[in-house]
Amino acid sequence: MNTSNKTGVGAAIDRVEGHLKVTGKATYASEFPIENKVYAQGINSTIAKGTIVSIDTTEAENAAGVLAVITHKNAEKLNDFKKDRYQIATDTIAPVLQSNKVHYYGEYVGVVVAETFEQAQYAARLVKFEYSKASDPAIHFDKQRDNAFFPGEDSDYSRGDMEKGLAEADEVIEQTYITPIEHHHPMELHAVIAEWNNGKVTAYASQQMIEDATIAISDTFQIPQKDVRVIAAYVGGGFGSKLNVERHVTLAVMAAKMVGRPVQVTVTRTQMFTNTGLRQKNEQTMKIGAKKDGTMTALSHDTLSHTSPNLVYQEPCGMVSKMLYNSPNAKVTERLMPMNLQTPFAMRAPGEATGSFALESAMDEMAWKLKMDPLEFRIKNDTQTDLHKNQPFSSRLLVECLRIGAEKFGWKNRKDQPRTNVKGNWLVGYGVSAASRNSPYRKTHAKVLLELVEEKVEATIQMDATDIGTGTYTIVAQTAAEYLGIPVEQVKVELGDSNFPVTPGSGGSWGAASYCNGARAACENAVMKLKDNRSIPKDQKVALTELLKQNQITKFEMTGMAEPSTEFEKHSVFSFGANFAEVWVDKDTGMWRIERMVNVGAAGKILNPKTAYGQIIGGLTMGAGMAIAEKTDVEPNFGNFITRSFADYHVPVNLDMANIDVIFLPEEDKIANKMGIKGIGELGITSVAASLANAIFNATGKRMRDLPITPEKLIEAPLEPGVQEV
CATH class of the missing domain: 3.30.365.10 (Aldehyde oxidase/xanthine dehydrogenase, molybdopterin binding domain)
Structure with missing residues (x-):
């Protein structure tokens, strides 16, 4: 497309939110000025597998500033998983403190709520747990091979005949490649401030996907989705670790309900190793057959990895091997071993x-x-x-x-x-x-609000999309400037609020395509409606200022929706x-x-x-x-x-x-x-x-x-x- 605006699509402009970030005015999850706020600190298990036998909260409860100590004994009953090996997604429930079982080292076994962050951290160390430690925790990758299982119908793929393809090859290689456990570690720690008001909850949370976060919270607490609001105006990186609702969010929402005050939970850097996801260790065995002239005849890719004892996530290592090269015979398999480590997720x-x-x-x-x-x-x-x-x-x-x-x-x-x-x-x-x-490209809704102010049109784009440091504010502003025909300085972008039009959120490399096409659709609809109102031909160029004047209005709003075409699906x-x-x-x-x-x-x-x-x-x-x-x-x-x-x-x-x-x-x-x-x-x-x-x-x-x-x-x-x- 040809750019008709020097600050529109395709221009290498500075980030529109950059000044807010470098001056500290961009508000992240833990920075919202919520009155009467208190702080909570999660308590982590110190065994990899077993049960909690007893808990002594006396010293912690008597510590200065402590409002509550919550464990499985007094926690609110939440919607829990009905079966083991539940395959998790970005909108999956996140129950916590629902039993005395421990599945991995670092699992949350309690939370302390206090007036200050320091008081909560100190009191959390005073809670005493006695465990019945299992003698056989699954913490050694090599010892769990015999327990590997078939995760699901998408785990295996084949085309052609591998044996035939290998037989036709002049050369065959077979090697195993290992990638270790990695952690995401975005700059911004995972954080949330949760508050209840008349049975409704608001969570200021560092989340990549707003709509899915509202679903997860509503399903976990078994309340209507309309009674959950999630706000994530700015997210300081995620790399996938903030795609789904993790247990610290549930702890904050639960604690806020129990103490009747807004509660902030900030996950420490150390806890981000045990409580906010990881990339699995993958052992991948590759086999390739080829003729002397370089023509591939066969390709197989077998992955062995791990998941937690009760939940399932499989990193799809073989997806590239399915499509990148012209191998007529191909096979991809994926197997998982249950291990006493936290549930992995997308990185x-x-x-x-x-x-x-x-x-x-x-x-x-x-x-x-x-x-x-x-x-x-x-x-x-x-x-x-x-x-x-x-x-x-x-x-x-x-x-x-x-x-x-x-x-x-x-x-x-x-x-x-x-x-x-x-x-x-x-x-x-x-x-x-x-x-x-x-x-990917996913259905996205957006709203544009136009206002004529002193001979200039100011536009605001609203959607529940998130900016995880990737420049979403900027490219959405450029899109609106392009399709409205106004400078980007006259465009304001508001993101990260579940009260705004629904988008798929940030993840999977669908953000730019989805958000910008949603913004485009809203802007095109606005211009078209203003033209239709005055019987102006669709292809006639008319300045936005003039359109509002001809419609005799100074304010106007319009929504739009973009989604994949039938050609996309083909x-x-x-x-x-x-x-x-x-x-x-x-x-x-x-x-x-x-x-x-x-x-x-x-x-x-x-x-x-x-x-x-x-x-x-x-x-x-x-x-x-x-x-x-x-x-x-x-x-x-x-x-x-x-x-x-x-x-x-x-x-x-x-x-x-x-x-x-x-x-x-x-x-x-x-x-x-x-x-x-x-x-x-x-x-x-x-x-x-x-x-x-x-x-x-x-x-x-x-x-x-x-x-x-x-x-x-x-x-x-x-x-x-x-x-x-x-």
Whole structure:
């Protein structure tokens, strides 16, 4: 689409909410000035499995400022799960303190409410629990293999005949890749302020999906959804950990009802390891068959992972393997083991981030075995049809991403033989990976309010969408400016309130496409209605100011709704990309660093290159974190996490990152939606770890199949067959 407004769609403008954030005026969940507010602190179990035998609350109840100590003995009865192995979703209930059973170390077993935050924290340490500790907690991944189960009908997929495909192959590789437990750790701690008023609850909560949060709270407390209001004006990051309602929200709502005052709960950084979700450990076995000319004949992807004892979540690691390459014979399986760890849930690009590490590493290994350029091997097996869904892609510029990225990166300078590109004591390597990310588009409602003020129209867009740091306020404002024909300075965006029109919330890379098309629909409806009222032809250009004047009004409002078309449903809609990385590895110590990264993406219409660039940089950083350091270790005796602060759970910092080039390819995809928008936030993390691991192989001749890639692992790893010691 051609932009008709210098601050409209496609312009690289600054964030419209940026000034509020840097001046501290953007109100986050724990910052709402609620009168008569008190504070609550959750109490965590200190065993991984067992039952609570007794509780002594006397000392805590007598502590200064304490209003209540709530445990399973006096907690309000909530809607609970009717069966074990319940598959959770973003609107699933979140009961807490409903029995004396303990399922994992850190599970909430109580909550203290006090006048101040400090009083609540202090008193929480005074509550004494006696446990009957089970002798067989499931906290060791390898010991639970025999207990693996089939999660559900979507867990297995196949096409063609794998045995036939492998028999037709000239070369076959079979390898296992491991990605560890990771934690989301957004900058803003999980927090909520809950208050009741005449049987209705308001929760100022750090949530990504407002509508689903109201459903979860109403279903948990068994009250009408209309009696629940959720407000999340600003969310300081989520990465998936704030998609669903976690138990701290339930604790706050319950406590507020029991003490008759607004209650704030802020989850500590340590509690965010045990109480706000995690990315599962995944053990992925890949098998690829190919002919000598590089034609793939078979691809299988089997994942073994874990979930909590009573709830089920499966990270879909095999989804990329189902559709990315032209393999006529394919098989994907997923199995879960019940373990006494908290229930995992979606983390940025769930399935793609982890699954692409396995797939793109295996593709590199097959290319090496075929003595074929790994870039050309991927291009050789490109497809314009999604063989998983048997549908054409709405658009697919994967080959273009690979070719253009290779030119920008200087791929032609790569040396095929590992350990031959040497600079002093450094071994230098180049790596590549292909990336893909499903681009969902969901029904979205929006409202636009127009007001004529001193010869200028001021517009307000309202929807319950959330801005999780991705720039939603800005791109929605740009969309309204574009379709109303006014400067973005005259647009105000109001988000994150369940009283506003319903959207799908932030997650799954559907936000930009859904929100902006919803805003577009409301703005187009407003202009059309104002024209219809005065019998003005639809295609006649009339300034918005003039339209309001001709209608003899100074205020006007209109709603709009956008949803996928029938053409959308007939196609497979994805964003595609390519990652290139140069790494330097010290041949004596195994220390390695990223020297350069090039990322190329084809993600439809880029609404704002500046905010889109920030999304890709964030994704690349998280992808690098997977390879460099991110790992949560389970303490083998008690089931707690050894890594439970930023002192020992390491994430990348500026010095860990590289010189980065980001390239967006022009892509016109009106099948995706009327504005041609696709998801980009999760595309940035996908397969980044594989590009780094592949570069390390090119540098050292050693395959890194177990993340993160530490110097110790590099030193101990053997050279791969065919690699010569130089």
